[in-house]
Amino acid sequence: MRAWFEERLGLSEIFGFLTRKKVPVHEHTVWYYTGSAILIFFLIQVLTGFMLVLYYNPTIEKANASVGRIMTELPWGWVVRSVHSWSASFMIAFVFIHMMSIWITKAYRSPRELTWMSGVFLLAATLFFGFTGYLLPWDDLAFAATKVGTDIPRAIPGVGLWITKLLRGGEDVTGDTLTRFFGIHVSILPLVFMLILSLHVYLIQKQGMSLPLGREKEKDSVREIPFWPNFFFRELMVWLVLLGVLLTVAVLFPPSLDKPADLMAPAPEGIRPEWYFLFLFQTLKIFPAEILFVTGETVAVLLLLAAGLAFFFLPLIDRDPLGIRGKIITGVAYVSIAYALVMTIWSLL
């Protein structure tokens, strides 16, 4: 039986490759676990998403009721929905942690620039997953938050209005927006995500695990362990704990469902996006209405776009990681983390 599979699949070659793949052991090894944690949460998203899509109905008449049915009529439906929702939050949190750890340890330095850039695309895709998924229950809060969210690109001069219309499928958030978001959430984004993820994983395998900047000089003295089986079993331990925490949180704090969205009703009080957009939301809020004959929103959106571009091209900007510029860029990483935390807390107050 083993020989039959071996002849067809060449499993020994795969295990051989995984044994030859080495993982350095040092004080920052803990950050290596964040990458596979994201993969685990993505897998949970796919599995629970398959279950939910069987009962979800992406029309304005039935979307809210179908989510209500999943939560009340289907056996353990509320747990499946809760796991899907919490797993999304966990996944996004780990993507942020993963990116910031790479930024601070400067793991994006040559020759890993493309690995970083594909990672930024994955971050954007993950956030877009969250944004499109938030509207699907079609309740009051989701509707109002999507209205605000899709209105933001309008501030971009030139193409802004076109982007807003493209996202909404028209002038306003309607049933077309719901269908569009559903299509993007369950078919376009997973496909794009899988393609970029394949490239990202391929690049990691090709370049190997990066060493922290300080350890680069003593490369030969750093202890290495084989990925299979030594590192894999360590990762298994981390996955188990994360799975336990996810299921516990999902069972104890399941997300609720508001009444169906009313297209004609005024926006409810306390409109707020998901936690991972709060720092952007608060940034937009603190800008004044007008700055030098330009609307404050336009300035804020353009600044955020510039910051996003700088984040994407970070490996090309940080050409001298050990020099003064490199140290300033590391400082910017810490300031960014502090800024995001402060803005998020401020938004919640």
Next chain:
Amino acid sequence: MRSWKKRLVMAVVLVVLMSVSAHPVLKLDLSLRQEEKLIPGPQNITQKTAVVVFLIWMWVSIVVLLYVLRLKVKELDRLERLGFFKDPDE
């Protein structure tokens, strides 16, 4: 040191058990529509019991598996230091 670790594990287990038994989600009347808002949770006493039993079983299994995996990792590291996983061609 070992008894300190055991106490910590026991404390974590106790906190989990207390949270599970006291959490409002496990109250049966919450799965009804309240002021137009649907708050999910176990829908009957069987589900409520199942949730508590499942969480306890899951955490006990995780602790046992972590213990076994820790032994496995230690053994694998010992074999690695002995050169067991080295490529014979190297």
